[in-house]
Amino acid sequence: MGMTLTEKILARKAGVEVLKPGDFIEIEPDLGLANDITAPLAITGFRKAGGKTVKYPERVFLVPDHFTPNKDILSAEQVKILKSFAEEYPGIHFFDQGEVGVEHALLPEIGAIQPGMVIIGADSHTCTYGALGAFATGVGSTDFAGFLLTGKAWLKVPSSIRVVFKGDLQNWVTGKDLILNLIGKISVSGARYKALEFSGPVIDALSIEGRLTMANMAIEAGAKNGIFRVDQKVMDYCSVKAHQDQFNFDADYKTESEDYERTVEIDVTGLRPQVAFPHLPENVRNAEDGRQIKIDQVVIGSCTNGRIEDLRLAAEILRGKRIAKGLRCIIIPATPRIYTQALNEGLFTVFLEAGAVISPPTCGPCLGGHMGILASGERCLSTTNRNFVGRMGHRESEVYLASPATAAATAVTGVITSPEQVEAVPGNRITKGDARDY
Amino acid sequence: MIIKGKVYKFGNDINTDEIIPARYLNTSDPEILAKHCMEDTRPGFADLVEPGSIIAAGHNFGCGSSREHAPLAIKHTGIACIIAASFARIFFRNAINIGLPITESAQLVDRIKEGDRISIDLDSGKIDCPGGEVLSVPPFPEFMRAIISRGGWLPYLKGL
Ligand code: SF4
Numbered sequence: 001m002g003m004t005l006t007e008k009i010l011a012r013k014a015g016v017e018v019l020k021p022g023d024f025i026e027i028e029p030d031l032g033l034a035n036d037i038t039a040p041l042a043i044t045g046f047r048k049a050g051g052k053t054v055k056y057p058e059r060v061f062l063v064p065d066h067f068t069p070n071k072d073i074l075s076a077e078q079v080k081i082l083k084s085f086a087e088e089y090p091g092i093h094f095f096d097q098g099e100v101g102v103e104h105a106l107l108p109e110i111g112a113i114q115p116g117m118v119i120i121g122a123d124s125h126t127c128t129y130g131a132l133g134a135f136a137t138g139v140g141s142t143d144f145a146g147f148l149l150t151g152k153a154w155l156k157v158p159s160s161i162r163v164v165f166k167g168d169l170q171n172w173v174t175g176k177d178l179i180l181n182l183i184g185k186i187s188v189s190g191a192r193y194k195a196l197e198f199s200g201p202v203i204d205a206l207s208i209e210g211r212l213t214m215a216n217m218a219i220e221a222g223a224k225n226g227i228f229r230v231d232q233k234v235m236d237y238c239s240v241k242a243h244q245d246q247f248n249f250d251a252d253y254k255t256e257s258e259d260y261e262r263t264v265e266i267d268v269t270g271l272r273p274q275v276a277f278p279h280l281p282e283n284v285r286n287a288e289d290g291r292q293i294k295i296d297q298v299v300i301g302s303c304t305n306g307r308i309e310d311l312r313l314a315a316e317i318l319r320g321k322r323i324a325k326g327l328r329c330i331i332i333p334a335t336p337r338i339y340t341q342a343l344n345e346g347l348f349t350v351f352l353e354a355g356a357v358i359s360p361p362t363c364g365p366c367l368g369g370h371m372g373i374l375a376s377g378e379r380c381l382s383t384t385n386r387n388f389v390g391r392m393g394h395r396e397s398e399v400y401l402a403s404p405a406t407a408a409a410t411a412v413t414g415v416i417t418s419p420e421q422v423e424a425v426p427g428n429r430i431t432k433g434d435a436r437d438y
Numbered sequence: 439m440i441i442k443g444k445v446y447k448f449g450n451d452i453n454t455d456e457i458i459p460a461r462y463l464n465t466s467d468p469e470i471l472a473k474h475c476m477e478d479t480r481p482g483f484a485d486l487v488e489p490g491s492i493i494a495a496g497h498n499f500g501c502g503s504s505r506e507h508a509p510l511a512i513k514h515t516g517i518a519c520i521i522a523a524s525f526a527r528i529f530f531r532n533a534i535n536i537g538l539p540i541t542e543s544a545q546l547v548d549r550i551k552e553g554d555r556i557s558i559d560l561d562s563g564k565i566d567c568p569g570g571e572v573l574s575v576p577p578f579p580e581f582m583r584a585i586i587s588r589g590g591w592l593p594y595l596k597g598l
Contacts, residue, residue, distance in 0.1 A: 024581045037460075037463045037505060037507070038504060038506065041466045041507070041510075044466065045592055048592070049596055050596075066460075066463070067464060072464060074464035074465050075464040078464060078465075078466075121504075122504055122506075123503070123504050124502065124503045124504040124528055126504075138504040138528050139528065140504055140505075140506040140528060140531060140532035140535055140536075141532075142506060142536055142590065142592060143531065143591065145591075145592055146592060146595050149592070149595060150595055152595070154591075188498065188501060189451070189497060189501065189524070189526075192498065192524065192526065192527060193527050222498065222526060222527065367455075367463075367503075368459065368460050368461050369461065386453075386502060388453045388455040388456065388502060389455065389456060389479060390455055390456070390459050390478035391455050391460070395477075395478035
């Protein structure tokens with residue numbers, strides 16, 4: 001039996017010929033990240049363990065994105081811990097306000113992520129980087145402290161599920177709809193402890209942004225990591241050349257179906273825009289089933305759907321329209337670069353004229369932090385990734401998850417609305433939606 | 439190591455936002471976190487826990503975010519052990535890494551009710567249920583037992 005893509009990347013890192021699911025390995029990851037919530041605990045652990053040096057400071061990324069701009073004294077104190085730690089150990093990458101964006105949008109954008117890397121992050125959505133052909137998985141603060149001290153981490157090799165997407169994608173059906181559909185089919189624990197490997201003609205045609213959205217939500221199916229094969233789009237996106245020695249693309253992609261625990265085939269022909277209803281990402285239905293549900297707030301942003309393509313998609317629908325009376329629409333470009341790009345492309349004018357609010361890059365409302373918290377009984381349709389009880393505010397509020405197109409259509413009508421039910425006005429610079437060829 | 443205590447029962451897919459809502463994550467002080475443990479899913483939980491108690495839960499306990507604040511909050515309410523039908527991956531490793539004993543048993547949750555008293559021997563994997571029934575759970579692999587016996591991942595690394 002051969003090895004899957006995930007197993008091959010881990011075997012190379014562990015310096016062994018063969019790995020099988022269930023093996024424990026101790027490795028030195030190529031990159032580790034933590035944020036304003038998880039890094040303070042790790043730094044405390046580092047100090048308690050008598051840490052005097054950081055093993056590989058240049059591999060360490062500290063991204064205080066969750067409560068930025070600092071929402072109160074306590075969160076400002078947390079960021080101060082990160083900042084002084086980065087000052088104490090030169091080489092550590094630290095991003096202050098003005099540079100900081102949502103970590104999983106920021107790191108791929110600045111070129112920190114390369115195919116074939118092994119990455120641990122003290123944040124569950126670290127799995128996002130699998131879109132670029134890296135093995136990337138979420139860990140905890142103590143794991144991160146161990147990485148600071150020794151440069152090491154322990155991992156159990158996951159078995160892999162192969163998901164093949166086939167068929168013809170309809171207009172307005174995006175990477176978000178594909179991943180929601182999959183989670184609806186296999187449940188929030190359907191890939192627990194496992195790798196999800198995405199492939200098939202639909203994936204080949206999908207943009208990098210769409211793939212990042214899908215890999216991001218692998219954790220919502222319980223997966224350890226999500227992974228995509230590296231094609232020309234990934235090579236271009238990452239400007240890959242230097243790393244080709246690390247990564248033997250041809251050999252890595254020769255896998256057999258028996259290497260996988262199972263294969264899930266999804267025919268996307270006829271798939272409609274999807275919405276996950278409260279309170280689990282697996283409660284997935286067609287967007288048009290939500291026509292009776294009145295929405296109080298729409299959020300477009302986050303590590304799932306706060307990239308430029310997402311904002312363009314939303315603008316295509318919001319152009320020349322008004323947000324429904326009584327609904328708040330909050331738009332959060334995920335990084336300063338995306339923010340600038342949206343500004344230069346004139347998307348902000350579209351959003352502001354429609355009556356939306358534009359937030360600085362932050363996680364903010366995605367985790368119920370700040371910048372758009374829900375009151376009791378309020379309902380939010382959001383492009384984020386979790387709709388647990390109390391996730392965005394009061395325990396009696398509700399969160400519905402959908403694509404930026406569905407979110408924008410809903411913002412216009414005030415009830416959950418499939419994008420095809422609203423007339424779109426493409427602008428000069430608007431590219432096609434993220435699940436279509438570009 | 440034997441843990442004897444009162445059982446608090448939880449269902450499937452208990453997520454980290456339920457265990458400790460993100461609005462309290464602007465601190466990592468375990469005592470403050472413990473006060474808000476399970477606040478949205480079972481208000482008043484923190485005040486109710488008898489030290490040394492056991493959580494028995496269904497599948498996929500601890501799904502959601504990577505926040506180590508979740509097992510930390512539970513530990514500091516006085517919960518001594520969690521037995522669930524299954525755990526979400528990051529929660530599982532976080533609990534091991536901070537030295538909170540957790541183990542998987544698919545049978546337990548259906549055989550007990552809230553408030554029952556049970557005992558678990560972590561070394562042999564035997565769980566004594568009310569009414570005399572004994573369940574056994576598979577022992578941890580050696581590698582993980584070494585981490586637990588040294589009191590967590592950091593002490594383990596230090597001892598290498
Ligand atoms: S945007 Fe939301 S899911 Fe993404 S890292 Fe921030 S809090 Fe987590």
